[in-house]
Amino acid sequence: MYHNIIAVVVISFIIVGSMWGIGNLLNPPREKNIQKSNDTILLVAQGNAFNHTNPTLHVSSNQPTKLIILNKDFVKHDFISEELGINTAYLSAEQDFVTGIASNKTGNFTYYCSFHPEMRGLIEIT
Ligand SMILES: [Cu+2]
16 A cells, blocks of 8 residues: 555656656747847836936947836836837836847937936947
């Protein structure tokens, strides 16, 4: 009897383990499919500034850069660069938006929040 219980437990582990393995083979964890990139910029809108200082964003031309805008304020913000065709629309508190900068142009381009004129900086594409 006791041996039967052990056998059932062991067999259960083997079945669950193999199902997990087969599941991973058929449907690999999603992060493995995503190209890891060092070129991600996170901009947090907080205290009516992007990352405290509205920093200049340095981006390489002909290389897509992921851009995440996160609103940590209670008021709405947006992120706009007309020249680069980026507009997140209004982000409410705790809302984020993932977009990107991809340009074959070089130069300095303005970004800003349409609600707060002081939230303004440069995207430098080299
Ligand atoms: Cu704003």
